[in-house]
Amino acid sequence: MPNDKALDALSSFLGDRFSTSKGVLEAHAQSETFVTAPPPEGVAFPETTEEVTEIVRICAEHDCPVIGWGAGTSLEGHALALRGGVTVDFSRMNKILAIDVEDMNAIVQPGVTREELNHELRATGLFFPVDPGANATLGGMAATRASGTTAVRYGTMRDNVKALEVVLADGRVIRTGTKARKSSTGYDLTGLMVGSEGTLGLMTELTLRLQAQPEATSAAVCAFETIDQAIATAMTTIQMAIPMARIELLDGTGVAAVNAYSKTSLPECAHLLVEFHGSETSVKEDAERFGEIAEEFEAKSFDWATRQEDRTRLWAARHNAYWALQAYKPSTTGFSTDICVPISKLGQAIADTNKALEEADFIASIIGHVGDGNYHVNMFVDVSDPVQKEQAKAQAEGMAERALKLGGTVSGEHGIGFGKLKFMRQEHGDAWDVMGQIKRTLDPQNIMNPGKMVPGN
Known part of the structure; x- marks a missing residue:
């Protein structure tokens, strides 16, 4: 060897x-x-x-x-x-090193998962808001610049990592950022490392921004005859600046799979799942305004979940959608891809994707963090069938091409790895070469996660 x-x-x-x-x-x-x-x-x-x-x-x-x-x-x-x-x-580097309630920070090792951190925070009145669905490690979430259902209100990992300890390719240990809320000193090395996918160094400690638990929380499930109506409702809600904590899209296929897997009984059509955070008064007002918009776009039903257990059940069903679809078609392998487009182009992007998927020989579902223009297509493919595999790859590439034509990005959440490396030049142009130069400066031997993210790697 x-x-x-x-x-x-x-x-x-x-x-x-x-x-x-x-x-x-x-x-x-x-x-x-x-x-x-x-x-x-x-x-x-x-x-x-x-x-x-x-x-x-x-x-x-x-x-x-x-x-x-x-x-x-x-x-x-x-x-x-x-x-x-x-x-x-990093599974053994799983300690929560400090929780600073007054400054609303947590310092953790990279192997701590988001659920472990939030469990520890329960008595403090604080929580860590980034929720990609999977119980991912916080180091992995930072390395891939993860986001998720709550990004529309609280931002992605880029917005919630304040400082890092990083081991570079030559063995040096550097610290980036501080516990302060902002800084105007030097290059933003924290921002550079977050999303670098392990190609520049290994994160060994993270200082995270925490949020106060909202005084009131309310969630709702809203059904629509067509996916276009659901998307129009989401776009209008965001454009009217109603402060959503979450606004998620499930298409009819996804709802059917969720019903079977999570024992729910939602109508098998397009749905929006929404959540509001704030004071009792603001949550009530925001929910009423959203309800008016949904009614304008002919929502079929509108069910509230104000009890904690009902909200937990609702979001567990949403987070389990990938596994629900896998169970819906158990002889297949899941292939999930995402893109992100400007909010004004979301309807067009999803409509074009739906039209393309009609020609595929496999089951697929569209699930979206539609509040920030990000949506996923989960395709369930018989990997022993070369035709289906090629169709799935073609569908993913078609989504990426459409996103770029609409002024978007080939990934709003999943990242690049080596699965989407071929689109980096098209999206970033000469800036991709600059990324390669940074990589070669910090890792001249090219030992840090080679083959990912940058050209000539």
């Missing part, structure tokens, strides 16, 4: 926290979709920043690739070992 010396050195350093067993390697070659790559050559399980530093130093000495691993829930092959090397699994 080309990296035997690095593997031997890491085994001596970490002992039984370094594995080359077949089962462990194969577990770190899994993807949530059919994007595939060979297993890594070894998996390291560090517990401290100092250990991560030594792992990277050893790998740099032997020109061995280093790939970060969180919960393994990424969708574009971000954490797969394209060129072999060592996967650094």
